Amino acid sequence: MNYQALLDEIADEVRALPVRGDVARYIPELARVPPDSFGMALRRQDGATFGSGDWNRRFSLQSMAKVLLLALACSLDNDRVWSRVGVEPSGDPFNSLVQLEFEEGMPRNPLINAGALVISDILLELCGDPKAELLKFVRTMAGSPTVDFDEAVAQSELESGSRNRALTHFMKSFGNIEHSVDVVLDFYVHACALAMSCNEVVQAFSFLSEHGVNRPNEDRILTVPQVRRLNAIMLTCGFYDESGDFAFHVGLPGKSGVGGGIVAVCPGRFTAAAWSPRLGSKGNSILATEALRRLTQRSNASVF
């Protein structure tokens, strides 16, 4: 399969689609991105990497970073992770708080905000200097020593994050947050503020399609069962209230972020990423979803 031609073809097609959706505006820093950017990249299992459009331009990972937090935590203490977060889809976001109450402060899965905040709390326990260790982990995985937190985004998020603050205090009231809420949030918003390009994303997330090994440097990040479980959770829980829709139409594990990026994993074949800042009503990038749908259809890449 000529992936370069396929990416170029899809990039041309989706850029020609009518403009829909809008960039995330809930934090001012995110609203500054050029709304019609589009990039796409794919890393084949043999390491060959292809890209099209703005595939070397960095964007804010936002919720995509939850997968990196989870991978780092699982690599350090897998059992602790699964004793403090569940693995079930969360259903309607409307119910998220009531579910958290019903289940006594245990988040349904590590890819919703509540779950990623618990994972952050775990990493604060396991790491001496969690921000530094996360950065080192991500730089190594991406093979790119300049990957960094976007401090302006992190600060902007800290200032506007009353809801995440509420969630964290709420879980603390059930005893499922150990560190101070301020420290947990500071680490969490920095992780979300990681800025990477599609090219860097497909390198950094390549261990998910390659049985737990980060190919650029041959490090084993996770065991085979662990990486399968991460993929399972991405498939069932990676797209908020559109997780079923992504599984239904794209058929691959993936994770989106409100920065407009999406990563998708075809185990044993490739890791792909697409980025376009305009979001649909459920908070997922419209063009990135569409690009990945076309990619998997034409490359016959569904896990099903």
Place this chain on the structure above:
Amino acid sequence: MNYQALLDEIADEVRALPVRGDVARYIPELARVPPDSFGMALRRQDGATFGSGDWNRRFSLQSMAKVLLLALACSLDNDRVWSRVGVEPSGDPFNSLVQLEFEEGMPRNPLINAGALVISDILLELCGDPKAELLKFVRTMAGSPTVDFDEAVAQSELESGSRNRALTHFMKSFGNIEHSVDVVLDFYVHACALAMSCNEVVQAFSFLSEHGVNRPNEDRILTVPQVRRLNAIMLTCGFYDESGDFAFHVGLPGKSGVGGGIVAVCPGRFTAAAWSPRLGSKGNSILATEALRRLTQRSNASVF
């Protein structure tokens, strides 16, 4: 891989596990089954079929039949199906009614009761004699002309089914049920009362692992995209409030029933089924889940 040896090994192991759980008691007929039955079967893509234990003993499909209803409906009018049911996991069962209200009578997916009742309503529209057509469809797929409804189970379910009756009236109040509630329920409980063995199940459901073609008779049941979508929905929604757990631990699309059966699909490789009547707290068979978990681990069969 020597599947026969593997099934025998797993059957021996799980039968030696401590006895846990109980058979479904909400309808008297289901409570009569010998609680310590265990059977397991696997149909390889080449048609070779293996089995162990009570793999030729019939049990009540119950919710497993929802996949057959869905497949039949999709084969007849795919668009109609997806205009009347969603594709998202339903979250906590506690919230099912409130979600149905919030989403104005549109079930979250076709594998929860509300969704399967809508699919039943659709089949009443599409089929002249839906019970006869369903039976013909299932018998052909299973390659077994004696597969039949268990009338005692169907009647028992009709008499005790106030909750399904409530759900159907509730959806009718939103206009998402067209036929009379009695007729919809009668068809639905008959589908759930289909009695099949593990051997018959792996034949009948083999189109799911074989790209939409029912191998025993080479009939194309569904297109490739359709079958992928069914598998996606089974993976995200097939196990009530343990769907994420099954995806996490087993890593295959599947569907359980309170009769104690589970079918699991490894696309391109095999369809497997296990049956054991004792259920865990979420309504899924404890030993069937465990047997399939061991099967996929040892045969390296995860889709992830």
Place this chain on the structure above:
Amino acid sequence: MNYQALLDEIADEVRALPVRGDVARYIPELARVPPDSFGMALRRQDGATFGSGDWNRRFSLQSMAKVLLLALACSLDNDRVWSRVGVEPSGDPFNSLVQLEFEEGMPRNPLINAGALVISDILLELCGDPKAELLKFVRTMAGSPTVDFDEAVAQSELESGSRNRALTHFMKSFGNIEHSVDVVLDFYVHACALAMSCNEVVQAFSFLSEHGVNRPNEDRILTVPQVRRLNAIMLTCGFYDESGDFAFHVGLPGKSGVGGGIVAVCPGRFTAAAWSPRLGSKGNSILATEALRRLTQRSNASVF
């Protein structure tokens, strides 16, 4: 206090207000009423009765009848009533079903639909011919032998009542409905279809302001503690999701119906009723509420 002058004054005022709201349309029969009708009546403790506007025109009691069902049931078997329904406000209507599930089929109070359906089920047990006995009870209380069910409304409601049917089956699934759902609904919709004028309403409900005695015929309907409890429930639960609002602005126990009527009770002083078919967003008559608010303010009639 010159109640006649006060009623006339208020009637003039509210009729001059801008037209807002619309008549109930969910059953066709209710939609036929002249939308700008307005009537108002007040029965003083000494029996003197005053009225203004369309105060002798009959309208459909709808939910106002729940108070009569409850009074009849309490007069026959008070303990049974309170063992099967609660006395708490139901909060947001959005949550009614989930609360019914959470509380295992026990309605929060007898003035929501679920509660009145349980009361109907109780009356089916306690009365030989419940429709005849209810009619006799209401005719005696109203001092009006021609009060009757509006059969067209009852039939219309039976045909469109999928939601009440769903509720009843749902409660039956928890064992809190003993009779057949059809029989319960038939009785319930007939009670709701009682047609009475404001004049008849203030006679029939006068026992609530007169310590349990129906003054027109000096019958004791309820004991003093019983009638106080009914008033308490009307105050906390009588106006769906606007009960607090009515207590806040009007300050009297009362009950509304989607037929546009409202009855209000000033213990020891008077029973008042107002009727106007146009409803606000929560299903309560806009002008009847406003008229009763002015009545209680100018007559200094709050219980608080």
Place this chain on the structure above:
Amino acid sequence: MNYQALLDEIADEVRALPVRGDVARYIPELARVPPDSFGMALRRQDGATFGSGDWNRRFSLQSMAKVLLLALACSLDNDRVWSRVGVEPSGDPFNSLVQLEFEEGMPRNPLINAGALVISDILLELCGDPKAELLKFVRTMAGSPTVDFDEAVAQSELESGSRNRALTHFMKSFGNIEHSVDVVLDFYVHACALAMSCNEVVQAFSFLSEHGVNRPNEDRILTVPQVRRLNAIMLTCGFYDESGDFAFHVGLPGKSGVGGGIVAVCPGRFTAAAWSPRLGSKGNSILATEALRRLTQRSNASVF
């Protein structure tokens, strides 16, 4: 009526009842109170005050203070209050968060925690030194210059109040909290930590039964309509998920606190208070409820 004899009689009776319930333990300071304390007081409209048992011993007002916060806020800016909190009962506590979300951060009423936190936020705007002004207000109303905050209780509550902190951040995320969460909580926990005796409570709350005038010093606190509305809200919302039950059995507006106190208001006749630290499952004092139920029955004091 000989109130002194009645209080003594009831005090004797309820102290002889079997011991049930337990003191609030969620903050250590509250758990230190002697669990079998019991006091009761009543202030008649003419100013005569009666008491029995530990009626001069101070206890922690806790949620009873919400009425004082509300009264102070209404006296300063009535319209602002009702533009930021509702007047409806909140239903099941289980739903409180989901309702807050559904209604976009507007608490259902000022007597649930969320509502009292908004009232605290309003007072921070309206008062130069809110703690000092609240203290002055309460001391004047109680006619007791030594009434004060219990700093140990306030600090204990601040340290353990993750849930209130979560609520406040959650409302801030909807824009319904203007001040910093720390400042709002500090003021709120101090108000809850007011320590008063039954004797002081019936003086301080006497404006509620006396048409808005604080009799000890003849100050008008609220207008007649305002005080009626406060009483209406206490009746519909004063006892968490037992508000309907208190209205049903006691028939008076009232407010409880987890310190074991309850105040009840009989408009135009008296203000009563009872205190006993052992709480029932819904957080209301068992003996104080029972004592007030007997008081209102024997003094024929229901508003209904």
